[in-house]
Amino acid sequence: MSANDSEKYIREEIAWLSKPLGENKPYLGICLGAQLLTRHLGSKVYKLENGAIEAGYYPIIPLPQAQELTSEENILFPEMVYQWHSEGCDLPYGATLLAEGLTFPVQAYQYGSHAFAIQFHPEVTYMTIDRWTRLGGERLRMPGAKPSSEHLSDWHLYDQNVAQWIKAFLPRWLNNEDSS
Structure with missing residues (x-):
């Protein structure tokens, strides 16, 4: 599924x-939600010419x-994150870049005070990754994909930092929304 697909529901x-x-909500x-926002804001969502994912x-x-988003909680924006995408996006006009990547440069951005777009998956659980790697085998054969064995072993290494960040970010962001 792509933000570039021509299906009616994507449009x-x-x-x-x-x-x-x-409505400033x-x-x-x-991931796809970030790419949909990018398209809505008039910027490009694209595949890499070399097919890397x-x-x-x-x-x-x-x-x-x-880092300022959760600095009061002394929790840093994660530096190792779970990805599951074959497309990247350009930074929309008026958006603030929050994180960069090597393969896909735009990894996270903020648009105004209400909208955030992230290419990675802070919501994944061990079971989600297990399912995706078992059922999405064709994706794991594409250039740039990590071996399936690394997905689950890396979850043990990095999930705690990502979980701490999202648990600090969401309430702070939503509480800030109450005051706007």
């Missing part, structure tokens, strides 16, 4: 984003403005 989702954005786009844990580079 409807992209158009629907004018509702939460227009919170929006968190994860990100499937597994990859390093990202949080920028100073990303």
